Amino acid sequence: xxxxxxxxxxxxxxxxxxFATDVHGSDRCFRKFxxxxxxxxxxxxxxxxxxxxxxxxxxxxxxxxxTAEIHGDLVSLPAAxxxxxxxxxxxxxxxxxxxxxxxxxxxxxDKPYLEELFRRxxxxxxxxxxxxxxxxxxxxxxxxxxxxxDDPMEIDAVLESAExxxxxxxxxxxxxPVLLASIGDVTPTPWDxxxxxxEEELGQRIAAIVDPAPADAxxxxxxxxxxxxxxxxxxxxxxxxxxxxxxxxxxxxxPVGSTAVRDAIxxxxxxxxxxxxxxxxxxxxxxxxxxxxxxxxDYSADLLRGVIVDVADDGSCVDFLFTAG
Numbered sequence: 519x520x521x522x523x524x525x526x527x528x529x530x531x532x533x534x535x536x537f538a539t540d541v542h543g544s545d546r547c548f549r550k551f552x553x554x555x556x557x558x559x560x561x562x563x564x565x566x567x568x569x570x571x572x573x574x575x576x577x578x579x580x581x582x583x584x585t586a587e588i589h590g591d592l593v594s595l596p597a598a599x600x601x602x603x604x605x606x607x608x609x610x611x612x613x614x615x616x617x618x619x620x621x622x623x624x625x626x627x628d629k630p631y632l633e634e635l636f637r638r639x640x641x642x643x644x645x646x647x648x649x650x651x652x653x654x655x656x657x658x659x660x661x662x663x664x665x666x667x668d669d670p671m672e673i674d675a676v677l678e679s680a681e682x683x684x685x686x687x688x689x690x691x692x693x694x695p696v697l698l699a700s701i702g703d704v705t706p707t708p709w710d711x712x713x714x715x716x717e718e719e720l721g722q723r724i725a726a727i728v729d730p731a732p733a734d735a736x737x738x739x740x741x742x743x744x745x746x747x748x749x750x751x752x753x754x755x756x757x758x759x760x761x762x763x764x765x766x767x768x769x770x771x772x773p774v775g776s777t778a779v780r781d782a783i784x785x786x787x788x789x790x791x792x793x794x795x796x797x798x799x800x801x802x803x804x805x806x807x808x809x810x811x812x813x814x815x816d817y818s819a820d821l822l823r824g825v826i827v828d829v830a831d832d833g834s835c836v837d838f839l840f841t842a843g
Contacts, residue, residue: 531828531836532695536560538824539742539794540666540815542611543571543640548647550822550843555659558826558841562693563659566794567666567702567742568815569647570640570673572611574632576622577603586614609820613639637670644673648680655682660693662686665702666742666795667711688727693738695833696789699727700740704795705776708760721778728786736833737788739808744775744793745783749801750812751775783808789835790827802838809835816842 536554541547548569555563577586577600584603585594588610595603600616607614615635617625625632651661662684663677677685684691691698703713703720715723720743731737744750755763755770763770774796783791783805791810800814800823813825821842828836 529830529834529836532831533562533693533829534558534560535562535564535693535738535792535827535829536824536841537564537566537740537792537811537827538813538822539566539792540568540797541565541817541822542568542668542815543608543613543643544611544817544820545605545608545643546820547817547822549650551824552651552654552661554822554824554841555655557843560826561659563655563661564698564740564792565661565663566700566740566792567664568668568794569644569663569665570669571608571613571643572668573613574625574636574639575607575612575614576625577614577616578619578622579616584616610818613643615639637672640670640673641676644676645680648676648683651680652682660684662691662698662700662740664700664740664742665713667702667704667707667713669702669713671712688723690727690731690737693829695829695831696736696738697731698738698740699731699788701727702742704743705778708756717776717778720776721781724778724782728782737786738827738829739779739783739786739788739791739793741779741782741791741793742795743779744796744799744812745780745791745805745810746775746777747773748775748780748805748810749803750793750799750810751796752799753796780805783810789829789833790838792825792827800840802840809838811838813840 582597604614664687706714751773752771753774755772787807793812797815803810811825813823824841826839830836
């Protein structure tokens with residue numbers, strides 16, 4: 519597997535894609551994602567999965583004081599600073615919800631109620647994001663958002679009903695010089711999320727998307743799961759209690775990507791593969807003729823990591839550039 523080498527014969531770009539992933543409910547990162555169209559002169563914005571936040575944090579009001587428990591610490595602020603408290607909670611990928619004591623007690627014991635409340639917050643935020651995309655983006659910029667394994671199935675309907683946002687999940691999407699093939703499904707994780715499949719099943723689902731493409735079509739794979747042992751999929755090894763494994767006094771890191779994704783890349787050889795899922799594995803590597811990219815994610819630091827991909831008229835990749843801001 520050779521590292522990426524830029525083509526010395528510079529070709530003219532016909533399409534510029536800005537790709538980011540794994541924003542996990544961060545409002546600031548999503549706004550930065552929309553701003554990338556203007557900042558980087560992108561024709562197409564692609565947000566490749568795990569758009570939903572991680573959990574709900576209740577806010578308790580007592581007179582003119584708001585209190586919330588964040589990472590085990592009790593934080594209190596004047597009610598006039600509610601926006602700041604909500605923003606600080608959201609940076610961590612959480613949804614801040616003001617509740618009365620009875621409801622706070624209920625979510626501690628009623629798991630189905632907590633789950634429905636959580637999904638309601640996810641839907642409400644995503645609906646707001648779709649409206650914001652319609653307000654902020656010019657008509658000539660396309661906005662594509664596809665789900666990842668941490669996203670509940672019902673977000674697909676929210677995305678599909680949005681006027682400005684496209685959600686070509688498990689479909690081929692025509693971008694002009696290339697077809698975009700998207701799938702947010704992954705192989706099994708320790709967290710047992712909704713969109714997990716065996717390697718065999720994932721391979722079949724990928725083939726169902728890609729096989730109908732014309733034989734001469736150039737494709738870009740927008741696959742949330744990175745290819746196995748590619749350098750885009752290195753994560754901490756966990757034991758049965760989800761604790762980091764220590765070997766030789768140091769944390770152990772192992773490849774956790776998908777062999778089905780790697781096999782599909784080797785078979786179809788798309789010019790570019792766009793991946794996420796493993797936040798800490800920001801990297802660019804080639805598998806055969808395919809440039810595979812994972813921009814990584816650092817949403818909890820209020821940082822949007824992304825990658826610009828320039829595509830020529832013939833569907834080949836002209837160049838790429840990782841971004842952070």
